[in-house]
Amino acid sequence: MKNKIAANLTRPRILIFCVSLLSVASVSIVGSVEARLVMYATKQAATTQTAAVAQTAPAEKRVEQVQKNIQVLTGLPVSQLIPVMNYMGSSLGVKCTYCHVNKDGNWNFVSDEKPEKGTAREMIKMVQGINKANFKGNPAVSCFTCHRGNNEPVRVPQLPIAAPTPFAETAETATKETPPTADQILAKYTEALGGSAAIDKLKTRSMKGTWLTGNGITLGYEVYQSAPDRIYTVLNTPKQGVIERGFNGQMAWEKSNRGLRDLEGIEFFYLKRYPDLFKDIKLQGQFTRISFGGKDRIDSKDVYVLRGLGFDGKGERLFFDAQTGLLLRRITSTPTIVGIIPEQVDYDDYREVDGLKLPFTIRITSIDSFYNSTRKFTEMKLNVPVDEKKFNKPPALAPSPSATP
Numbered sequence: 001m002k003n004k005i006a007a008n009l010t011r012p013r014i015l016i017f018c019v020s021l022l023s024v025a026s027v028s029i030v031g032s033v034e035a036r037l038v039m040y041a042t043k044q045a046a047t048t049q050t051a052a053v054a055q056t057a058p059a060e061k062r063v064e065q066v067q068k069n070i071q072v073l074t075g076l077p078v079s080q081l082i083p084v085m086n087y088m089g090s091s092l093g094v095k096c097t098y099c100h101v102n103k104d105g106n107w108n109f110v111s112d113e114k115p116e117k118g119t120a121r122e123m124i125k126m127v128q129g130i131n132k133a134n135f136k137g138n139p140a141v142s143c144f145t146c147h148r149g150n151n152e153p154v155r156v157p158q159l160p161i162a163a164p165t166p167f168a169e170t171a172e173t174a175t176k177e178t179p180p181t182a183d184q185i186l187a188k189y190t191e192a193l194g195g196s197a198a199i200d201k202l203k204t205r206s207m208k209g210t211w212l213t214g215n216g217i218t219l220g221y222e223v224y225q226s227a228p229d230r231i232y233t234v235l236n237t238p239k240q241g242v243i244e245r246g247f248n249g250q251m252a253w254e255k256s257n258r259g260l261r262d263l264e265g266i267e268f269f270y271l272k273r274y275p276d277l278f279k280d281i282k283l284q285g286q287f288t289r290i291s292f293g294g295k296d297r298i299d300s301k302d303v304y305v306l307r308g309l310g311f312d313g314k315g316e317r318l319f320f321d322a323q324t325g326l327l328l329r330r331i332t333s334t335p336t337i338v339g340i341i342p343e344q345v346d347y348d349d350y351r352e353v354d355g356l357k358l359p360f361t362i363r364i365t366s367i368d369s370f371y372n373s374t375r376k377f378t379e380m381k382l383n384v385p386v387d388e389k390k391f392n393k394p395p396a397l398a399p400s401p402s403a404t405p
């Protein structure tokens, strides 16, 4: 197992796009240090939980069960460790090296050598204390509240201070139009997509297009999906050739010129979240509660906002075009010990395909621009047969299907 970790550490150019809607999200492109250590950290977390994860619905391990030196983040689910680290980093405007030791390219996350790591521990405890004492334990105050992208929070107000704008935007509320209910907005969305009959007919979807990574590289991208949650993706990278990934409803895998491997740990949890064919199509039933959350604007469009609470405890805000009824944005908020971690998905370029109206551009924005992505599709087909075998992990020595089309 030690060797496996060591191998991953020295293995060049591995990066993980954990955040990507609909996609089995893992890409390898550039020799990024950050990427490698994410890999390292997730691999390390994953090695002990591989077996559990292969079965259905495993209880997620706590970070102290798989990491070596956890003193304050006890109780944190394994899948939240890297998001939390990213969150602390972006709240302070720093990289992992700010708190962690890297000697000659080798990371030592366990080490307490850097005083900043110790300060961060104190800060985590402080944040927990503030929230417990003042906000019923809700993550009202986070690293970002004070730091706002800086390691040194601003102590003194900077002059001149902008004058408050009196009564801005109140004109709209004064018109007293009755706001639509959540049910009405969701029903209008279903109609805008093409109606429930067309939606219920949806069984498969295949798409071709490009994936623009957070660091500006455009890759060729293909996706094959089968209801409810099976997925197979092909990514064409300039440096690593073809990367295939699949999820057959139970297990997830990746095949590339580095070989064939199971996706585990954090990658698996992300996978479980994204391949759902109906994730953005059938919104009803995804929330324990959902209600109207006001009006807003995106670009120049008026939007209605819905606020929902998912079964996984994550809050969501959904933004619907007031005119067309289509979903324009979805912001998911994951509450963690250090703060609420947002992730935004924007939907654009809706086009009609076989009786349904679906977005051809999907943009993901997260707290770390490294994980951002834009997928643009040029071709989308619904309900054409997809070979179910595609979703299964291929035998180790079989020639790659994309190599022999």
Ligand code: HEC
Binding pocket: 037, 038, 041, 066, 067, 068, 069, 070, 071, 072, 073, 074, 082, 085, 086, 088, 089, 092, 094, 095, 096, 097, 098, 099, 100, 109, 110, 116, 117, 118, 120, 121
């Ligand atoms: C602001 C400081 C800070 C930054 C930035 C930071 N970390 Fe951490 N990291 C910590 C602290 C503090 C702990 C220990 C938490 C505890 O004791 O519960 C930790 C623990 C870890 C661990 C667990 C080590 C072990 O086995 O005990 C890993 C892995 C890790 N960090 C990875 C990262 C990665 C990857 C990044 C960059 C994306 C990063 N960290 C950025 C402060 C930071």
Ligand code: HEC
Binding pocket: 088, 092, 116, 117, 119, 120, 123, 124, 127, 141, 142, 143, 144, 145, 146, 147, 151, 152, 153, 338
């Ligand atoms: C209530 C406001 C507040 C919150 C919340 C907060 N910090 Fe801080 N933090 C500060 C202040 C103020 C300082 C500077 C202290 C000083 O200059 O002595 C600081 C300093 C730090 C430093 C040392 C910076 C340096 O350059 O030495 C680290 C690291 C740090 N904070 C991490 C965090 C992390 C991680 C979180 C979230 C878990 C967090 N902070 C939340 C107010 C806050």
